[in-house]
Every structure is written in structure tokens, then in C-alpha cells.
Amino acid sequence: MYAVRLHEFGPAGNLQYEQIAPPVPGEGQVRIDVHASGVHFIETTLRAGRGVGPHAAPELPVVLGGEVAGVVSALGPDTDKSWLGRRVVGGLETYGGYSEQAVAGVDALHHIPDHLTAEAAVAMITTGSTALGILDCADAKPGDVALVTSAAGGIGALLVQALHHRGVTVVGVAGGPEKVRRAMSLGADIAVDYRDPHWPDAVRDALGGSRFSIVFDGVGGTVGRQAFDLLAPGGRFLLHGWSSGTATQITTDDIIEHAGTVIWAIGPQMLERAGTIYALQDRAIRAAADGVLQPLITRYPLSRAGDAHADLENRRTAGKIVLIP
Secondary structure (H helix, E strand, O other): OEEEEEOOOOOHHHEEEEEOOOOOOOOOEEEEEEEEEEEOHHHHHHHOOOOEOOEOOOOOOEOOOOEEEEEEEEEOOOOOHHHOOOEEEEEOOOOOOOEOEEEEEHHHEEEOOOOOOHHHHHHHHHHHHHHHHHHHHHOOOOOOEEEEEOOOEHHHHHHHHHHHHOOOEEEEEEOOHHHHHHHHHHOOOEEEEOOOOOHHHHHHHHOOOOOEEEEEEOOOHHHHHHHHOOEEEEEEEEEOOOOOOOOOOOOHHHHHHHOOEEEEOOOHHHHHHHOOHHHHHHHHHHHHHOOOOOOOEEEEEHHHHHHHHHHHHOOOOOEEEEEEO
16 A cells, blocks of 8 residues: 655655555454545644654654544454444544555544545544634633634634634634635634734724734744734633744733733643543534534645645645545
8 A cells, every 4th residue: 555654854855655564453443445634733843853742753664644534444353343334534543644544443433424525524533623622612602702813724714614603703814815815705704814914903903993802823923922912801812733833922921911811722621521532523523514614625645745744834725634545
């Protein structure tokens, strides 16, 4: 089978499309013929050889990728035979997703509803569940005014849709005119280009001087700090990433001055309402299947995984990045 393997840490071009032996499922596992594999920004950092939080740089050689959707084609020892031939989506125990076949434990798998594509399912299993978990932390209600950075990104696009659906006034911030247009099409009431250094002034003018009760920050850096400075007294600032390369810098003095709440919305906080990550994933898949949320997807052939990484790092993509074998 073909897979994308990393033999040496470094730039996106180090991802090599090559033939390797197919994986063999163990007890309680299945082998999946992959129809779609998800890509995360964190994987560009791991590819470069840098760990992120609890994620250490992987041992080499490695096939990156932690989530796949496809059809079960083989069973491990003592695995229930009813899994064979089922359309499934789920997370992998470690890596192996950038491949034509992957192995996963049955406890991590979800059935894909008949009318949901593999691409949409793999976009929702982690990115979708993360967006819902962040929304649970925010407790957004009608009357709130929310700012979403990276509003045309995988998580941001889902946040914009969900907030609009809840009756929240949404301002989307995105990089470039095309992404600004996409943010508007997803339900943003106002959208601006963060590449314009004066975008906060444009937002203030559009809102008539009002400030935000909630900010969702997945960009960090200068943009994240500008967003924080637009927060109303008593507002909520939810961090969920730093695609700029650095997290938003906020001091305790800043928090006191704004009389606000700053939350790192990834991790244990996401599970307070959901209970388990599996339950949160199930909610996300059902939201897509019911048409409540529609993931924005950019597709690449598996053989062009290096291009996908390069475009993601240079912010040339929109929505969730999905590899198609």
C-alpha cells in the first residue's frame, strides 16, 4: 500500500509518498481502507521535530495522521465480525493516518451515517468535536457579541455557523479577501481581514463602538492580542490555538484591567458537559449528519501531503484539510 512517511524532521518536502507494508490489526482492532484522512496544524510542528504540549516529537520513520474515515476491511483476533464492511470514522492510538490503510481500536470508532461523506466525518471527529467543546465552555447566548479569529479555518468555520445558529452576533476575522467572503457566507454578520493592521478600528466602527462579550482566539500573536483588547469588561476570552506561531500574551494585570475571564478551552474543560470525548465526537458527527454544521473542507490527494502541510503553514488553506488516497 501507499503511505506518506517522514524519515527526517524538517520542511514539508520531507514527507515522502512511498510503498510500505500494510498494517496488521491486533486484538480488539480493525484495519480500515482509508477514504479520508485528517490533517492538523500540530502535525506540521511535529513534522519539524518540535513537541507541542503533551505531544512529543515522534520516533522516525513515522506515518503522521491521527484520524481516518473509511471501510473496515480486516479484523484482528477476537474482534466482533459485525465490524467487517462497516463505514467508520475514528481516532488512531498514535499515528498512521496518512495512508491507504490504517489500524484502529473498535472502542474509538463511530459508524458514519449513510448520507454523510467520509470527508465530512473525518472533519468532524476531532475538529468538530473540539469546536463543540469550545462552545460549551463559552456558553454563548442570544444577545452576546462574539469575535472569531481564523473564521475560515477548520474550527473557526464551525464556530461561526454554530454561533449564528444560536442567535449570537458574530464578527469573523480571517486572512485575505476570499476568506473574509467565506466567513460571511458561513453566517458572520461582519467579517474583516486581519492582514489590515487597522482591522480593530474597522470592527469598532462596524459595531458602533460596542465591544465583545466573547472572543474565540485560535490565531494568537498580534492578532490575538488585538482581539483581547476589544473585549468588553466582564467578557470571556477563550484560547484554543496559535496558528501564528505564538500564543496570545496576556498578563494577570490585563485580566484585572478587563475584569474578564480567560480560558484555555482545550482539554479537561471540554469534557465537563460532554462527559467523555467519545460522546462529544458523537455529537459532532450527528450535527453534521443533521445539517446543523457543515465543515468547510480543503481536499488534497494523499500523494500531495507535503503540499497540504506547506499550504497550511502559509495560511493558503480554508477549513479542514483532508487527504484523499
